[in-house]
Amino acid sequence: MPLAPDSPLSICFPNDPKALKALADAGFSSAADIASHFPFRHEDRRHFAPWPTSESDSPLSIRGRVTDSRQLRSGFRKPFVEVTLEPIDSLGLLPPVILRWFNLPWLHKSFAADMEVIAFGKIKAATHGRLVIDHPEYEILSDDSTDAAIHMDRITPVYRAPNGIPQKTLRRAAFLVLSSADPDAWPDILPPPSPNSDFSGLSRLTALRDLHFPPSEESSERARRYLALEEFFVLQLHVLRRRLAILALQGAPHCGPGLLLNRWLDSLPFPLTSAQLRCIDGIRSDLASPSPMHRLLQGDVGSGKTFVAIAAILLAVESGAQAVLMAPTRILASQHALTFHRWLHPLGLRIALLTGARSDDAQALSSLSADNPPHIIIGTHAVLHGNRLANPGLIVIDEQHKFGVAQRNALAAQSSAPDVLVMTATPIPRSLTMTLYGDLDLSTLDEMPAGRQPITTAVRINPDPVQIAAFLRSQFAAGRQAYLVFPLIDESSSLAVRAATREVETWRTRLPDHQLGLLHGRTPADEKDDLMERFRANSIHALCATSVVEVGVDIPNASVILIFDADRFGLAQLHQLRGRVGRGPHKSFCILITNGDNPDTTARLQLLEKTSDGFAVAEADLRIRGPGDLMGTAQSGLPDLRLGDLIRDTPLVRTARRLASSILEADPSLSGPHRHLLPLLSPPPPLPSSPA
Numbered sequence: 001m002p003l004a005p006d007s008p009l010s011i012c013f014p015n016d017p018k019a020l021k022a023l024a025d026a027g028f029s030s031a032a033d034i035a036s037h038f039p040f041r042h043e044d045r046r047h048f049a050p051w052p053t054s055e056s057d058s059p060l061s062i063r064g065r066v067t068d069s070r071q072l073r074s075g076f077r078k079p080f081v082e083v084t085l086e087p088i089d090s091l092g093l094l095p096p097v098i099l100r101w102f103n104l105p106w107l108h109k110s111f112a113a114d115m116e117v118i119a120f121g122k123i124k125a126a127t128h129g130r131l132v133i134d135h136p137e138y139e140i141l142s143d144d145s146t147d148a149a150i151h152m153d154r155i156t157p158v159y160r161a162p163n164g165i166p167q168k169t170l171r172r173a174a175f176l177v178l179s180s181a182d183p184d185a186w187p188d189i190l191p192p193p194s195p196n197s198d199f200s201g202l203s204r205l206t207a208l209r210d211l212h213f214p215p216s217e218e219s220s221e222r223a224r225r226y227l228a229l230e231e232f233f234v235l236q237l238h239v240l241r242r243r244l245a246i247l248a249l250q251g252a253p254h255c256g257p258g259l260l261l262n263r264w265l266d267s268l269p270f271p272l273t274s275a276q277l278r279c280i281d282g283i284r285s286d287l288a289s290p291s292p293m294h295r296l297l298q299g300d301v302g303s304g305k306t307f308v309a310i311a312a313i314l315l316a317v318e319s320g321a322q323a324v325l326m327a328p329t330r331i332l333a334s335q336h337a338l339t340f341h342r343w344l345h346p347l348g349l350r351i352a353l354l355t356g357a358r359s360d361d362a363q364a365l366s367s368l369s370a371d372n373p374p375h376i377i378i379g380t381h382a383v384l385h386g387n388r389l390a391n392p393g394l395i396v397i398d399e400q401h402k403f404g405v406a407q408r409n410a411l412a413a414q415s416s417a418p419d420v421l422v423m424t425a426t427p428i429p430r431s432l433t434m435t436l437y438g439d440l441d442l443s444t445l446d447e448m449p450a451g452r453q454p455i456t457t458a459v460r461i462n463p464d465p466v467q468i469a470a471f472l473r474s475q476f477a478a479g480r481q482a483y484l485v486f487p488l489i490d491e492s493s494s495l496a497v498r499a500a501t502r503e504v505e506t507w508r509t510r511l512p513d514h515q516l517g518l519l520h521g522r523t524p525a526d527e528k529d530d531l532m533e534r535f536r537a538n539s540i541h542a543l544c545a546t547s548v549v550e551v552g553v554d555i556p557n558a559s560v561i562l563i564f565d566a567d568r569f570g571l572a573q574l575h576q577l578r579g580r581v582g583r584g585p586h587k588s589f590c591i592l593i594t595n596g597d598n599p600d601t602t603a604r605l606q607l608l609e610k611t612s613d614g615f616a617v618a619e620a621d622l623r624i625r626g627p628g629d630l631m632g633t634a635q636s637g638l639p640d641l642r643l644g645d646l647i648r649d650t651p652l653v654r655t656a657r658r659l660a661s662s663i664l665e666a667d668p669s670l671s672g673p674h675r676h677l678l679p680l681l682s683p684p685p686p687l688p689s690s691p692a
């Protein structure tokens, strides 16, 4: 009987209540559940590798006959199970392979002499020259002839088996579902592939069939790519619809004629980079248009995003709008306030700093209620509390990846439909940008201000503190300053991380003639201000800190950053930390210190020696940690990727975006010829939205 995706599994297994129950217990109830439980690997059972005679470097699969199965106990250890496997038609010349399981004593009952078994795992040489596979994946073959065609002599799918459900039950279910599926009931999601495309001839159903039971190795990869394209396509429909919803909002233009901007530009001691000017142009036309700006400004650490923000803010303020700049930490907000005061006070602009710290807020709040409210409010998430914003025309969010989705949405959802500019220094790969920020226009600062020197990065395993101290002294003597970064503030013996609090004392004895300050998350607000002020004035030579200095801190005179226990940080975070130096004309150094215990992590750190390109770092980080960790995809409200790989499949992401936008162009509300796509997009995208 032809099956639809929602057909119950009882149709597949009318006479097999045991299989049905096992599937139901593992959470499978419909044909679609089975078809979308993808194999995690395939095994070519058309030809098995020759019977092993020694250890193997990688897992391999062997087919053999059981000659013995026993439960054993050695000394006081828990019992274990050994099953002896010999080649099917062995002449007794090849050594047996022992399958071995610990702590699963009941398992030996599953095996009996003469059973045929396929086992998959790494072959190890054990005592007495025996060949052993510990905890293999295994499958007992029955001689049921109809079944054999499903499991044997083909490229066979292997599934993750929830609830310990037998492989063969899952595989048989997949085979029955896919061979009985009614093509009309499994319509394509993607538009039909053009005849000369890589996917010509594929449909959703044939791709599913090829993915589970591929006729050749190439066909399974082609099917994976087709279905990955489908995933990216649905994602793109999501983000592009968010984008359309934003474009449809009625806002107001917030762009002055630019006289204020020009006066500021004239006051700068250096020209803006052409990348900065290009980004400002893009923002300017967004501000001038009545539909709200929704733009991401992406630029590596130190590329000068703050000045682009200032330009945007000046254009908005000149049009009579209020502008808000939100930063993730108080240190950063205060630093922005300083920068803004320095450049904009001469232009007669009023600036308020609102951070939730009493000392800042008393002043800010009185100015907010005065007759002449500030032109610009700078702050932390504290700006969100208690309706303090008077319908801002422009909102800039700095280091936006540090904010929760809710906080960003709260800002963007002001009734004034403000223009929104979000800035990030996390240079994520293009494919991820198109996915996570696909609803935003993108400006990229791809050029560093002139006169910067490359930062020298060095990984050092347990370096001699005396040498480090000497190096620091030479930098201090040249007038420079340093950061010393420690992973945590309190000593935690279990983690054996250095405690900044204790370490700073040690470093004070090593550098008795210099001033060292200690900054961490629990330093009281006033003390933080004082420390930063003294560091900025070069009356503190080294700032010892936890990763609170990670985002945004800008002290161009600092030329050294020492990062202790560097392996405790992610690569992207280390790149951010490194960006604290090399912000001025001075030759700068980033020293990553590790105990070298783990060669893998040391190798990972060494990647930073080789590249200063934030994109390369981000891509490596994405590879190591996955996109969820890097960007908080979990919070993005977007469906998960199961087959698509944001690095490997970048061209597919582009294709998906093209396909999705041409469909939405023809049928923006998906109520016409493409209405079958609408159910794929539930729940509907939140509106108005900012990205995650």
Ligand code: ADP
Residues within 6 Å of the ligand: 270, 271, 272, 273, 276, 299, 300, 301, 302, 303, 304, 305, 306, 307, 425, 449, 450, 552, 554, 556, 583
């Ligand atoms: P980020 O993009 O990391 O936020 P900032 O905006 O803090 O970078 O800028 C980093 C440093 O570069 C600051 O000290 C800033 O004054 C300086 N800077 C910005 N633009 C230019 C420029 N066009 N020429 C020279 N220096 C610049």
Ligand code: MG
Residues within 6 Å of the ligand: 305, 306, 398, 552
């Ligand atoms: Mg910045």
